[in-house]
Amino acid sequence: MKPVTPSDSKALQVEIVISELLRWGVYGSLLLLVVGTVVSYIHPETYGAGGGSGADLHRLITEGATFPRTLSWLGHGLLQLQGQAIIVAGLLLLIATPVIRVLVSIIAFALEKDRAFVVITTVVFLLLMISFALGKAG
Amino acid sequence: MTPLFFTLLVAAISLSAGVLGSLVGVGGGIIVVPALSLLLGVDIRHAIAASIISVIATSSGAASAYVRERITNIRLAMLLEIATAAGALTGAFLAAYISGRWLFILFGVILSYTSWSMLQKKKTAATVLPPDPMADSLRLHGSYFDRALGQQVTYRVARTKLGLAVSYVAGTVSGLLGIGGGVLKVPVMNLAMGIPIKVCSATSNFMIGVTAATSAAVYFMRGDVQPFVAAPVAVGVLLGAKLGSRLLGRLPNHVIRIAFVAVLLLSATQMLWKGLR
Numbered sequence: 001m002k003p004v005t006p007s008d009s010k011a012l013q014v015e016i017v018i019s020e021l022l023r024w025g026v027y028g029s030l031l032l033l034v035v036g037t038v039v040s041y042i043h044p045e046t047y048g049a050g051g052g053s054g055a056d057l058h059r060l061i062t063e064g065a066t067f068p069r070t071l072s073w074l075g076h077g078l079l080q081l082q083g084q085a086i087i088v089a090g091l092l093l094l095i096a097t098p099v100i101r102v103l104v105s106i107i108a109f110a111l112e113k114d115r116a117f118v119v120i121t122t123v124v125f126l127l128l129m130i131s132f133a134l135g136k137a138g
Numbered sequence: 139m140t141p142l143f144f145t146l147l148v149a150a151i152s153l154s155a156g157v158l159g160s161l162v163g164v165g166g167g168i169i170v171v172p173a174l175s176l177l178l179g180v181d182i183r184h185a186i187a188a189s190i191i192s193v194i195a196t197s198s199g200a201a202s203a204y205v206r207e208r209i210t211n212i213r214l215a216m217l218l219e220i221a222t223a224a225g226a227l228t229g230a231f232l233a234a235y236i237s238g239r240w241l242f243i244l245f246g247v248i249l250s251y252t253s254w255s256m257l258q259k260k261k262t263a264a265t266v267l268p269p270d271p272m273a274d275s276l277r278l279h280g281s282y283f284d285r286a287l288g289q290q291v292t293y294r295v296a297r298t299k300l301g302l303a304v305s306y307v308a309g310t311v312s313g314l315l316g317i318g319g320g321v322l323k324v325p326v327m328n329l330a331m332g333i334p335i336k337v338c339s340a341t342s343n344f345m346i347g348v349t350a351a352t353s354a355a356v357y358f359m360r361g362d363v364q365p366f367v368a369a370p371v372a373v374g375v376l377l378g379a380k381l382g383s384r385l386l387g388r389l390p391n392h393v394i395r396i397a398f399v400a401v402l403l404l405s406a407t408q409m410l411w412k413g414l415r
Binding site: 015016018019020022023025026029030033034036037040041047048052053054056057060061062084087088090091092094095096097098099101102105116117120121123124127128130131132134 | 139140141142144145178179180181184191194195197198199201202205206208212213216217219220223224226227230231275276344347348350351352353354355356358363364365366367368369370372373376377380
């Protein structure tokens with residue numbers, strides 16, 4: 001039996017779309033993370049003045065307090081161009097990229113008319129959504 | 139040490155973690171977690187959360203090159219991902235009830251044994267794979283262009299059910315111990331399922347990102363992701379993974395295999411250390 005490769009042009013196009021999407025997702029989060037870090041250093045109250053001191057570092061890496069994570073905090077922070085909020089937006093975009101990739105794959109398999117894999121990929125996606133939901137609740 | 143120096147140092151360490159992780163198909167966690175927690179004194183919760191972020195960064199940073207070069211077997215990845223995602227869910231919620239100590243010892247031993255098997259692989263390379271009707275009907279077999287060999291490599295997939303079982307365990311472990319499941323998935327794909335090492339790396343790379351995304355969301359909601367720590371990790375690993383993914387196609391298989399064995403041994407040592415300490 002000849003090994004099957006997804007070599008028809010439609011599948012190839014979808015793979016290229018996925019690859020492009022990932023690339024821009026990665027560049028987008030890189031940009032947000034770098035800008036957010038620079039902004040955080042510019043405003044002395046976040047990381048300490050002029051690159052910070054040993055005491056600032058101690059506060060940043062050992063404090064047990066959990067980080068604020070509400071959407072309203074994020075929206076508010078982004079509007080005010082706060083460094084920490086920009087970083088969080090970059091991290092969220094990074095976390096979302098694999099999920100978006102799974103979603104796009106469902107469409108790709110549907111275009112290939114590959115029923116089994118539309119089902120498999122949809123199950124993967126649902127499991128991811130369940131994890132998100134449970135994580136939020138827990 | 140000042141925060142600024144910390145940021146630059148962590149970015150540099152993460153860059154190397156990204157290169158290595160993307161080459162062998164495991165997250166950078168085995169480098170990032172000890173570097174942050176043991177070397178730099180970061181709170182372990184923040185260190186583990188940052189390492190989960192680094193796993194996603196490894197995966198996404200490398201992914202576009204691997205998809206373009208068609209080294210990733212997306213069908214196989216999706217199938218095994220069902221088992222891995224279910225395992226990760228199990229692990230994340232077992233973590234509250236199970237002490238890591240014995241698990242660390244157990245997986246330390248398993249990984250030591252695995253690294254030994256991976257080194258022995260050459261002798262058994264000629265063994266004939268058993269037929270696998272499941273792999274046939276789901277069309278898991280594949281081919282890719284190997285730049286180092288300069289030719290198209292065609293391969294068949296065997297023992298899909300074993301792969302599913304190990305992927306479930308790998309997912310559970312990644313949820314429980316905060317390590318990527320790549321150290322378990324790459325050997326089973328390579329040794330049991332008969333898949334070329336580069337395809338194993340790239341395919342594992344795809345899966346660890348998807349699995350880690352669920353864990354990352356959980357850590358994020360809990361408030362464990364500290365932007366100050368996670369940002370330089372993510373930036374460093376993303377850039378490192380981009381570099382690593384350019385290298386994978388060009389490097390000969392035995393280099394990838396040796397790098398993987400080194401990562402396995404490092405991983406095994408860390409686990410035994412955590413368990414026995």
